[in-house]
Amino acid sequence: MGMTPIDFWYSIGSTYxxxxxxxxxEVVRREGLKLRWRPFDVRHVMTLQNNSPFKDxxxxxxxxxxxxxxxxAGYGLAPQIPxxxxxxxxxxxxxxxxxxxxxxxxEDYTRATYRRWFEMGQPAGEAPxxxxxxxxxxxxxVQTLAEAESDRxxxxxxxxxxxxxxxxxxxxxxxxxxxxxxxxxxxxxDAIAWARRPV
Amino acid sequence: MGMTPIDFWYSIGSTYxxxxxxxxxEVVRREGLKLRWRPFDVRHVMTLQNNSPFKDxxxxxxxxxxxxxxxxAGYGLAPQIPxxxxxxxxxxxxxxxxxxxxxxxxEDYTRATYRRWFEMGQPAGEAPxxxxxxxxxxxxxVQTLAEAESDRxxxxxxxxxxxxxxxxxxxxxxxxxxxxxxxxxxxxxDAIAWARRPV
Numbered sequence: 001m002g003m004t005p006i007d008f009w010y011s012i013g014s015t016y017x018x019x020x021x022x023x024x025x026e027v028v029r030r031e032g033l034k035l036r037w038r039p040f041d042v043r044h045v046m047t048l049q050n051n052s053p054f055k056d057x058x059x060x061x062x063x064x065x066x067x068x069x070x071x072x073a074g075y076g077l078a079p080q081i082p083x084x085x086x087x088x089x090x091x092x093x094x095x096x097x098x099x100x101x102x103x104x105x106x107e108d109y110t111r112a113t114y115r116r117w118f119e120m121g122q123p124a125g126e127a128p129x130x131x132x133x134x135x136x137x138x139x140x141x142v143q144t145l146a147e148a149e150s151d152r153x154x155x156x157x158x159x160x161x162x163x164x165x166x167x168x169x170x171x172x173x174x175x176x177x178x179x180x181x182x183x184x185x186x187x188x189x190d191a192i193a194w195a196r197r198p199v
Numbered sequence: 200m201g202m203t204p205i206d207f208w209y210s211i212g213s214t215y216x217x218x219x220x221x222x223x224x225e226v227v228r229r230e231g232l233k234l235r236w237r238p239f240d241v242r243h244v245m246t247l248q249n250n251s252p253f254k255d256x257x258x259x260x261x262x263x264x265x266x267x268x269x270x271x272a273g274y275g276l277a278p279q280i281p282x283x284x285x286x287x288x289x290x291x292x293x294x295x296x297x298x299x300x301x302x303x304x305x306e307d308y309t310r311a312t313y314r315r316w317f318e319m320g321q322p323a324g325e326a327p328x329x330x331x332x333x334x335x336x337x338x339x340x341v342q343t344l345a346e347a348e349s350d351r352x353x354x355x356x357x358x359x360x361x362x363x364x365x366x367x368x369x370x371x372x373x374x375x376x377x378x379x380x381x382x383x384x385x386x387x388x389d390a391i392a393w394a395r396r397p398v
Contacts, residue, residue, distance in 0.1 A: 051256050056249055059369045063380060070389065170258045180269075181262060186385050190269065 004195040005034040007176040009164050011042035012097055012113060012124050013090035014172035015068060015083065019185040021114045021173075023075050025107065031192055037106045039097035040164040041157055042172045043090050049170055055086075071185070079118040087117075089125030091157070096130065096148040098157045108137040203394040204233040206375040208363050210241035211296060211309060211324065212289035213371035214267060214282065217317045218384040220309055220372075222274050230391055236305045238296035239363040240356055241371045242289050248369055254285075270384070278317040286316075288324030290356070295329065295347040297356045307336040 008024065010017045028035050046052055054061040069081045087093060093113065100106030112133035113124045122129035131141035147153065164174075168181045175182040175191035178199070182191040207223065209216045227234050245251055253260040268280045286292060292312065299305030311332035312323045321328035330340035346352065363373075367380045374381040374390035377398070381390040 049256055049258055051259055057369075059248055059364075059367065060250055063367065063369065063382060066380070067382070067386075165258075168258065168262065170256075170262065181265070183262060183266070187266075 002196075002199060003032065003034055004177050004197075004199060005036065006191055006195050007036050007038050007167070009038050009040055009167070009169045009172065009174040009176060010110075011040055011090065011172040012093040012110060012117075013087045014042055015064060015085060016185050017173045018079065018083075018114050018118045019068065019071055019075060019077070020188065021110055022072075022077055024188075025111075027188065027192075033192065033195065037097075037101065037110065038160060038164070039094045039101065039106065039110070039157070040161040040169070040172075041091055041094055044158075044161050045165055045170060048165075051170060053171070080121050083118045084121060084123040087123055087125050089123070089130075091125075092148065093125030093130070095153050095157050096125075096134075096144065098160060099144070099148045099153050102156075105137055105139070109133060109139075112136050201395075201398060202231065202233055203376050203396075203398060204235065205390055205394050206235050206237050206366070208237050208239055208366070208368045208371065208373040208375060209309075210239055210289065210371040211292040211312060211316075212286045213241055214263060214284060215384050216372040217278065217282075217313050218267065218270055218274060218276070219387065220313045221271075221276055223387075224306065224310075226387065226391075232391065232394065236296075236300065236309065237359060237363070238293045238300065238305065238309070238356070239360040239368070239371075240290055240293055243357075243360050244364055244369060247364075250369060252370070279320050282317045283320060283322040286322050286324050288322070288329075290324075291347065292324030292329070294352050294356050295333075295343065297359060298343070298347045298352050301355075304336055304338065308332060308338075311335050 008020070010020065027033070054064060065082045069079065072079050097106050097110055100109045113129055116122045116129040116133055117124040124130070130145070134141040134144050167176045169176070171183050173185055175188060177191055177194045180194050182194070207219070209219065226232070253263060264281045268278065271278050296305050296309055299308045312328055315321045315328040315332055316323040323329070329344070333340040333343050366375045368375070370382050372384055374387060376390055376393045379393050381393070
């Protein structure tokens, strides 16, 4: 059966993306998906689009944490809720991820840093989370961070963020299948079903 | 097996609530739910909480309509997308619904008015949708509207809106099971599973 590739657009810094990042590798394997991890800067997009889902919305934010906690339990995950939020260094966390897309370790890094963020209470994008996550996947933190902070990688993240917006992405996690956009961890099944449709 | 009652909090005026309103009676029957329809004024809550999910957010709003269209197809529904939005007379549409909770026709009215709104392009809360929906379920439109506009019913809607906020509700549709809140048509299954947990 044919399978359309899926672009998994996400930002380290998104809370609901924790659910997707932690369960995705097994889903990809089980479902036989062709899926690309594509980090972008969701904060840039949300600022441009006047779309801050939780800022100054304490009731909705409280619900978000409880909802994540319940959904995580359903996936066999045990996060410490609430995790530190929002992230001060969202851009840097995703610059590292973009570098990882070029080097083949984006998935390992993203999972390592989310685990420290959500399960150990350490904000992503800063010490100790960032250097420890890089060390844990066998990279040199000093050298990797220097490269992630280079103009070349800053520009690469900006380009990917533009590409995300061109695909209609406005939040994280999002799944793009051809021209169809699916937003939210709870739309992954719909995205997979769409990827299986005959083209 | 025990079954905790579910409060279905909704506002006529919410787009995603179309999905729930149209499929809920069959779900209630199939799953053997104890479920109460509880209309409230979501606009009042959103204004208080600085939470306008689609206003001045054209990219997110475009996604919302496409998402509803796809999910509706999955439920065997065929809405005309986009439906007129937002509703000018959201409060009146829900005053009528609150009256219906006292008279036993809230479910029939809500479905009749949503069908005209989403499948015939007629805004809820005004003519021709409102009088036609009331006539269709065997009520006298003039007499029913006069009663729905009374101080007693205006106050009843305000009380229900306060009760919704006291339960943590910030959007529509929401499902409350004991002290647990589930928000969104896509959380109905989670709410039902929670209602089945041993207490």
